[in-house]
Amino acid sequence: MKKIVFLIMVFCFAAAGCSQAEDRTEEPKQNEKEVTLKVASLIPPMTEILDLVKPKLAEEGIKLETVVLGDNVQPNTALAAKEVDANFFQHAPYMEQFNQSNNAELVSVKPIYFANYGVYSKTYKSIEEMPEGATIAIANDVSNIDRSLSLLAQHKIIALKEKKDIYYTIADIKDNPKNLQFKEVDLLMLARTYDDADAVIMTPAYAAPLGLTPKSDALLTEGVENDFAISLVARKDNADSEAIRKLAEAMTSPEVRKFLEEKYDETAIPAFK
Known part of the structure; x- marks a missing residue:
């Protein structure tokens, strides 16, 4: 009889131990927060x-x-x-x-x-075709003015002074053989100037709704060294x-x-x- 009682107690303790182990296993899942x-x-x-x-x-x-x-x-x-x-x-x-x-x-x-980044034109097939005094639309925030001017300077369309500040500005253009004019507009409005300006400098995200891609349509592109x-x-x-x-x-x-x-x-x- 004592042996039977002992076995029952062992079984109960074992069951309780398993139950507690299961509870400990599940506890982190219950406490995990997304x-x-x-x-x-x-x-x-x-x-x-x-x-x-x-x-x-x-x-x-x-x-x-x-x-x-x-x-x-x-x-x-x-x-x-x-x-x-x-x-x-x-x-x-x-x-x-x-x-x-x-x-x-x-x-x-x-x-x-x-x-x-690319230069796009509805009228001209190359920068060389663009007439003297042509208007190029660029984003009006200082970082993207810097980016647009750097792109043109990279391709020797303009020349810039030595950079003394964080960003290039229009005032930093030292040589502009075609006397290009720059129209500064809000970044989100760039695509809308495509019909009116001689050229627009913009990212693929704003060129894409116009059916334009850098590979097929841009007159100049920026690349990845920036x-x-x-x-x-x-x-x-x-x-x-x-x-x-x-x-x-x-x-x-x-x-x-x-x-x-x-x-x-x-x-x-x-x-x-």
Whole structure:
């Protein structure tokens, strides 16, 4: 009888031990909390890349929410105000301009792709065909004025003075053989000037709705030897967080590279190895 009681007690303790072990095994799952990352963006392929990495991040316990905004100012103001956790729409010089103007501390986390800047004309087949005094439309923010002038100088269409400040300005043009005139317009309005200006300098994202690509239609292109890669941007206070790090890893994965190379060819050139 004592032996039977002893066996029953052993069984009960064993069962209780298993139950506690099972509870300990399940406990982390019950306590795990999903992290939500809000990322502000504008247009494809930026938004498409964010959509592409959502399933991978979900496996890591990160819920990615893409916040699509209507202009190229809101993503930075929202990030600085901590309304979003990161943004994906700009290159580092544009971000630095925002920091200087707004006493902000935005940080470039990872360059993702080069949006191949190009010169497009509805009327002329080459820069050489353009007449003296022709008008070229360029974006009106200081970083993209710098970028546009640098592109023209790269191809020796104009010559620039030695750079003494962070950005080139129109005043830094020292040689302009064709006496080109520059019309500065809002970045989001560039495509609308295509019908009126003699030429427009813009990224593939704004050329694409017009049916234009750098490879087929641009008179001049920029290439990848520059600091203008479209980058994942966060704040100084969260740029080193695990969630942002995992987002950066997902956005520079072989899957993203394959997506860019297959769908966007040289209009969005991967900036990561």
